[in-house]
Amino acid sequence: MSNSKNIKVSDTAFVTCAFRRLNEKLSGDYYAKIWSNANAEEILRDYTSKVSAEEIETHCIRNRYFLETIKTCIEQSEIKMLINFGAGFSMYPFLVDDSIAHVEIDKPEVVAYKENVITELISKKQLPKRDITFIGVDFSTDYFNSLLNTLKQLINNKPCFIIIEGVLFFLNKSETELIFKLFNELQNTNDYVGSVSYTEDVLKTNAYSRLIAYTNQGLKDASTEGCQIVPTQFYENLKSYNLIEIQDYYSCSKIYGHTPKLSPNEILNESFYLLRKK
Numbered sequence: 001m002s003n004s005k006n007i008k009v010s011d012t013a014f015v016t017c018a019f020r021r022l023n024e025k026l027s028g029d030y031y032a033k034i035w036s037n038a039n040a041e042e043i044l045r046d047y048t049s050k051v052s053a054e055e056i057e058t059h060c061i062r063n064r065y066f067l068e069t070i071k072t073c074i075e076q077s078e079i080k081m082l083i084n085f086g087a088g089f090s091m092y093p094f095l096v097d098d099s100i101a102h103v104e105i106d107k108p109e110v111v112a113y114k115e116n117v118i119t120e121l122i123s124k125k126q127l128p129k130r131d132i133t134f135i136g137v138d139f140s141t142d143y144f145n146s147l148l149n150t151l152k153q154l155i156n157n158k159p160c161f162i163i164i165e166g167v168l169f170f171l172n173k174s175e176t177e178l179i180f181k182l183f184n185e186l187q188n189t190n191d192y193v194g195s196v197s198y199t200e201d202v203l204k205t206n207a208y209s210r211l212i213a214y215t216n217q218g219l220k221d222a223s224t225e226g227c228q229i230v231p232t233q234f235y236e237n238l239k240s241y242n243l244i245e246i247q248d249y250y251s252c253s254k255i256y257g258h259t260p261k262l263s264p265n266e267i268l269n270e271s272f273y274l275l276r277k278k
């Protein structure tokens, strides 16, 4: 694991997007290619060779599951707003119906860059117009009250879907509890949360040992005590939410007609949770 590249948490947003670009049909993200750049490609090659080559497909499947789930909620008129925590370079606003309002929250440098590029591409008509509010926040700082007030005004009681994918690994336990407290204060009955995390099952795999070694050597600005596992009981014990669905890479591969290539020991299997406010 020597010579891992020095990477920042924000680089992971570019790399996750690059995974989706490499199998557009599986991910359903036909806009991921917009964010392609040489640094992300280099990190991607380094990461897939040192951690797991199947990371391309696991990330494509994750995006596909949430894309299809959000589309279904929209078709059934259950949501009017999508709020993406740690949105990175997700392109859901452009992949779903244009009637939906979007809020994208991430580290200030990530959202500033994304907003600039998106605004320019919309003005050149290379992307369709969408209603997106970008908010720069670091979830490791004292953000709670100001973000709560800003989001309450934006939501204005609209039924919403909150998504947090690929983020909890970078936060610690108290930061995770705080963010779910925020979700609870923001949402009304029947609103959704979609969340992604690793369970303790991943701890036994070779791929996870390599991920931790890679993260410890290469990633410089994650939260103290990050690299988080979230037991399924965390979601089951949320008093204000019903856990209505749990999927993962293997169950969704069956749904989307994909066959995993490597042995389970070499795959980083994330769980996808769908929660509904009581």
Ligand SMILES: C[S@@+](CC[C@H](N)C(=O)[O-])C[C@H]1O[C@@H](n2cnc3c(N)ncnc32)[C@H](O)[C@@H]1O
Residues within 6 Å of the ligand: 009, 010, 012, 013, 016, 017, 085, 086, 087, 088, 089, 090, 105, 106, 107, 110, 137, 138, 139, 140, 164, 165, 166, 167, 170, 171
């Ligand atoms: C692996 S990327 C996933 C991006 C996106 N959700 C996706 O699935 O494509 C992790 C994202 O979480 C954001 N993130 C990590 N820690 C954060 C923090 N403390 N505050 C705000 N954003 C954070 C990163 O900037 C990055 O965009």
